[in-house]
Amino acid sequence: MTVGAMIELAAAVALIGFGVWLYRARKQADRSYGSQGAVLLFVVGAIMALHALGAFNYHPTQGELDILKAQAR
Numbered sequence: 001m002t003v004g005a006m007i008e009l010a011a012a013v014a015l016i017g018f019g020v021w022l023y024r025a026r027k028q029a030d031r032s033y034g035s036q037g038a039v040l041l042f043v044v045g046a047i048m049a050l051h052a053l054g055a056f057n058y059h060p061t062q063g064e065l066d067i068l069k070a071q072a073r
Contacts, residue, residue: 005052012048015041 001009019041050056060068 001052005054008048009052012045012052015045015048019045 019038022035022041023038
């Protein structure tokens, strides 16, 4: 894992943590549903964490590799 990916993962954890804090603070204040902003922070944090862990990296299938090898000849 690169330094950039670790920084991105730390930022994602911070966003999710801030979202939890915001959701809990809003819920205790007015005894209703949580903040929509907190839910958005959860989504952004989850996407950032998946990106930092490499879930969105492109991995060609065996069929694609075979086609590329055939085209190179």
